[in-house]
Every structure is written in structure tokens, then in C-alpha cells.
Amino acid sequence: MELINGLAERYSEKFTSPTDALLSELEEYTMKNHAHAHMLSGPVQGKLLEMISRIVRPKRILEVGTFTGYSALCLAGGLQNDGQLHTIELRDEDADLATSFFERSSFKNRIILHRGNALEVIPLLNIEWDLVFIDADKPGYIQYYELTLPVLKRGGVILADNVLFHGDVLEETIKGKSAKAIQAFNEHVAADERVEQVLMTVRDGLMMIIKK
Numbered sequence: 783m784e785l786i787n788g789l790a791e792r793y794s795e796k797f798t799s800p801t802d803a804l805l806s807e808l809e810e811y812t813m814k815n816h817a818h819a820h821m822l823s824g825p826v827q828g829k830l831l832e833m834i835s836r837i838v839r840p841k842r843i844l845e846v847g848t849f850t851g852y853s854a855l856c857l858a859g860g861l862q863n864d865g866q867l868h869t870i871e872l873r874d875e876d877a878d879l880a881t882s883f884f885e886r887s888s889f890k891n892r893i894i895l896h897r898g899n900a901l902e903v904i905p906l907l908n909i910e911w912d913l914v915f916i917d918a919d920k921p922g923y924i925q926y927y928e929l930t931l932p933v934l935k936r937g938g939v940i941l942a943d944n945v946l947f948h949g950d951v952l953e954e955t956i957k958g959k960s961a962k963a964i965q966a967f968n969e970h971v972a973a974d975e976r977v978e979q980v981l982m983t984v985r986d987g988l989m990m991i992i993k994k
């Protein structure tokens with residue numbers, strides 16, 4: 783299902799501030815060389831992530847699902863001067879590519895990439911987060927949320943990507959493991975009195991959650 787009208791998508795991109803040269807190069811490289819390039823956040827969502835981060839001014843950011851590093855570089859744009867972004871990636875080839883771009887960025891000393899399964903890595907990070915971006919495997923979303931919410935500062939923000947899951951959650955009968963997992967995640971958050979949330983119809987759906 784095409785969620786957002788293509789014309790509106792292009793119009794939105796046209797009137798969104800341009801990305802810097804490194805991000806454009808990373809996007810182009812991923813598009814040309816990666817079989818799952820559609821997973822990259824892209825210029826509009828990337829700018830939104832950067833702006834949310836600049837508003838929050840986080841000291842500690844956690845990203846679950848690095849892929850080729852695009853969203854990490856966007857989120858890092860709002861870090862405080864002594865802030866750090868921790869990002870977790872399961873696949874070595876993606877982690878290698880992301881690292882090569884982090885190394886060339888002005889955030890190279892402030893982005894820490896952890897290789898491995900986020901379910902195992904998150905509990906090892908003894909850190910209080912200001913901003914969390916959940917963007918890995920969909921069946922893990924509720925666990926990533928439950929692992930990070932207790933160690934999120936009061937007033938801190940969790941962002942969760944793909945919460946419309948290509949429109950599959952809009953079907954009367956939701957099919958597929960990932961779409962079902964996203965539906966369960968959306969219902970889980972909606973029923974959680976510890977937070978307030980807004981589901982934004984940006985790209986594939988982006989949920990912003992604030993801890994009360």
C-alpha cells in the first residue's frame with residue numbers, strides 16, 4: 783500500500799532543508815549497494831530526527847538498529863557538546879559501513895557502535911537515556927521499549943519507526959509477523975499510563991513517546 787502520496791512526498795522533500803554532503807553520499811551509496819536500502823530513514827525523516835534531537839538537546843542517545851548509520855548521524859546533530867550516541871547493530875557488514883561514515887563525521891568521537899543483538903546489549907549499558915530511537919526488528923519493539931523506558935529520564939523521548947508498517951496495520955485482518963508485532967506495540971504504548979504519545983504519519987509512521 784502506498785501510504786503517502788508520491789507528489790506530497792516529493793513536495794515535502796523539496797521544502798525540507800537539504801542534508802549535508804556526507805549524509806547525501808551515505809544515502810547514495812546505500813541506495814546503489816544495499817539490497818535493503820529502503821530501510822534508510824531518508825532526508826525528510828532524517829531532518830525531523832535531527833530537529834527533535836536539537837530540541838531535546840540530549841546528553842545520551844540510544845539507537846536500536848544502526849543499519850548504514852544515516853539516522854545515527856541525524857540524531858547526533860542535537861547532542862550536547864559532551865554527549866554521546868550509542869547505536870546497536872546485529873549485522874557486521876552494516877556495522878562496518880556505518881563505522882566508515884561515522885569516522886568521517888564530526889561526531890566520530892561521540893558515536894559508539896555496539897555490535898550484537900540489542901536484547902543482549904541494552905541491559906549491559908548502564909546509562910540513563912534522554913532520547914531513544916527504536917528501529918530494529920519489529921517483533922523486538924515491545925522488549926526494546928520495556929528495556930529502555932525504566933532507564934529513560936522523566937520527560938525523555940522514545941521514537942519508534944515504521945509504526946504504520948507499510949499500511950499493513952490498517953488492514954481489517956493484520957497479517958504477517960512484523961505487522962502483528964507493530965500492532966501489538968502500538969496497543970501496548972497506547973495502554974501505558976507512564977507515557978504520552980503521538981503517532982505521526984511521516985514516511986512509514988513515526989511514534990513519539992514522552993515519559994511522564
Ligand SMILES: C[S@@+](CC[C@H](N)C(=O)[O-])C[C@H]1O[C@@H](n2cnc3c(N)ncnc32)[C@H](O)[C@@H]1O
Pocket residue numbers: 821822823824846847848849850851852853854870871872873876898899900901917918919922
Ligand atoms: C530499519 S534498519 C535501521 C535503519 C536506520 N536506523 C536508519 O534509519 O537509517 C534496522 C536495522 O536493525 C538491525 N537489527 C535487526 N534486529 C536487530 C537486533 N536484534 N539487534 C540489533 N540490530 C538489529 C538490522 O540488521 C538493520 O540494520
